[in-house]
Amino acid sequence: MPHPTETPPSKEELKTQIKRLNSKAGQLKMDLxxxxxxxxxxxxxxxxxxxxxxxxxxxxxxxxxxLKQLEQES
Amino acid sequence: MPHPTETPPSKEELKTQIKRLNSKAGQLKMDLxxxxxxxxxxxxxxxxxxxxxxxxxxxxxxxxxxLKQLEQES
Structure with a gap:
């Protein structure tokens, strides 16, 4: 099975990743x-x-x- | 001139160094x-x-x- 060329993340996927990382970042910010x-x-x-x-x-x-780039393109 | 064997710092010298570093450390602590x-x-x-x-x-x-060690020895 050939390796599927990685499709760039969609806006929704980026937003989900950002949301998840934001909460972790907030916790680390307080710890620091x-x-x-x-x-x-x-x-x-x-x-x-x-x-x-x-x-x-x-x-x-x-x-x-x-995400900013995707939003400017659409 | 042979290199003078380094004499260990005296209690007073250690206290001066600690005092100087403490103020710098305090500033960096606030910056961080x-x-x-x-x-x-x-x-x-x-x-x-x-x-x-x-x-x-x-x-x-x-x-x-x-410094603690020097104070315990004296």
Whole structure:
């Protein structure tokens, strides 16, 4: 079975992904805010939490740009 | 001129270093707190600020342990 060429996500799929990531991003944002406020406590966890937070916001940024493009095309 | 063997810092020197780093750490803590609160704005700056903050708190942690040791010995 030949590998189906990946069809680009639809607007609805992008919106669902964004919604799901938004709630996770909101949680990480609060965790990072609390860790920063509590420093020096838990400073050892800072880099892991910061990179997890960064990755989600970078992914969200990409998805939002894709959605914007689709909406401009239609 | 032979390289002078590094004499370990005195209690006073450690206290001065800790004091200086503490004020810088306090500033970075607020910057990180503000960036977390403002996400997704400036998410691109998160990793640089997080690593600068982590490095200072790790250094402070080391200096505090050295001071504690010196105080226990005397």
């Amino acid at each position: 805010h609390d860790l920063a406020e509590g420093l020096p406590t838990d400073f050892e966890n800072l880099m892991a939490l910061a990179s997890e937070t960064y990755n989600i916001y970078a992914k969200l940024n990409t998805l939002k740009q894709q | 707190h503000d960036l977390a609160e403002g996400l997704p704005t400036d998410f691109e700056n998160l990793m640089a600020l997080a690593s600068e903050t982590y490095n200072i708190y790790a250094k402070l942690n080391t200096l505090k342990q050295q």
